[in-house]
Amino acid sequence: MLVAKVIGNVWSTKKLDSLHALRLLFVQPLDRKLKPAGEVLLAADEIGAGDDELVIITLGTPAMQAIKRDTPVPVDAVVVGIVDSFEMFEDAK
């Protein structure tokens, strides 16, 4: 999983039916210093993450498990939690 920051929304009307009513967020993955690292992703969100919140993102097939519908939903990134707090033990480069 990755820690990422919510940085935007995207809207799509013409899309697969299986994605109906699914909220899609732009999220920026972060490094251990919480600086942007790597490219922005689109992640589905059913938890209700807000702007600028730190979230936990699951990628790939496991992300599909996080969206419970009658049929599998073709998403490859999902918000699975909102970060309350964290600690880093070590800061070596």
Place this chain on the structure above:
Amino acid sequence: MLVAKVIGNVWSTKKLDSLHALRLLFVQPLDRKLKPAGEVLLAADEIGAGDDELVIITLGTPAMQAIKRDTPVPVDAVVVGIVDSFEMFEDAK
């Protein structure tokens, strides 16, 4: 998922039967400024995305879920939606 721009088509006659009549697009993944980021991909499209359109791409096994046929189709990238609009909350580097 990624936001990408449709930049081309590819045609293949000699291919697996399971890919029969499946439209394949070249798409360029974009960064948060909508500039090209990373290498071009081939994505299957059943939505009908047009040249230069911004699309949402799902990668990996979840992409297979997006193509409904009698047997699983061996694709690893699919257009799942066309972007209507988006907003970015933050632009920090």
Place this chain on the structure above:
Amino acid sequence: MLVAKVIGNVWSTKKLDSLHALRLLFVQPLDRKLKPAGEVLLAADEIGAGDDELVIITLGTPAMQAIKRDTPVPVDAVVVGIVDSFEMFEDAK
């Protein structure tokens, strides 16, 4: 999927039984200008791609769907088609 060029063969005698008689090609992924981009891969081929041909490669679990045998074959890259032609709409950097 990726567009790649066939650049070589690899032979292996001591291998898993499930890979028996499966042709393995070195393929070089290409960018939008058809220049090499990223590292060479080994891809299974049942289509019969030839030296220097441009091929379409599916990666990951979907690649397993492309090899039809009695049991799943542990491959993560497969040639799913040979490129006839293509067009690129745009060439922006």
Place this chain on the structure above:
Amino acid sequence: MLVAKVIGNVWSTKKLDSLHALRLLFVQPLDRKLKPAGEVLLAADEIGAGDDELVIITLGTPAMQAIKRDTPVPVDAVVVGIVDSFEMFEDAK
């Protein structure tokens, strides 16, 4: 799999029910010299890895297999072992 060092913890209260009571660690992937290589990940841990310990991380769908619950858990990285020792045969660049 990757060898990584445990460098922190993250806590999340508002998360998917399927992640209930699952410990999430920040881990830093290491290169062959055991120097940091690539970005930090979040990995689920049911083994009980401690601060600064070297661990073995499995990524992707196989990681889901490592967490045994009634339903699949949407994680894409899991601690599957703690490193006792290792040897490197060669050190060529």
Place this chain on the structure above:
Amino acid sequence: MLVAKVIGNVWSTKKLDSLHALRLLFVQPLDRKLKPAGEVLLAADEIGAGDDELVIITLGTPAMQAIKRDTPVPVDAVVVGIVDSFEMFEDAK
């Protein structure tokens, strides 16, 4: 799949039961010139690859298919063959 060189071993006592008695090798992925390319991985081996041997590695969920046990084994990289010989047709940069 990737061609890689076996460069070391790792031992782990405290690990998931599902990994019991599974040999884990450090492998270095190689480029088309057989030079190291990218970071070292840990791969499970049931073929019996030796030090410095060139091996074929399957990554991701397909790797799980290569380890036959009663339950799925959470590995994401497996040695599926040992390279006998290979040829490269082209050497363009």
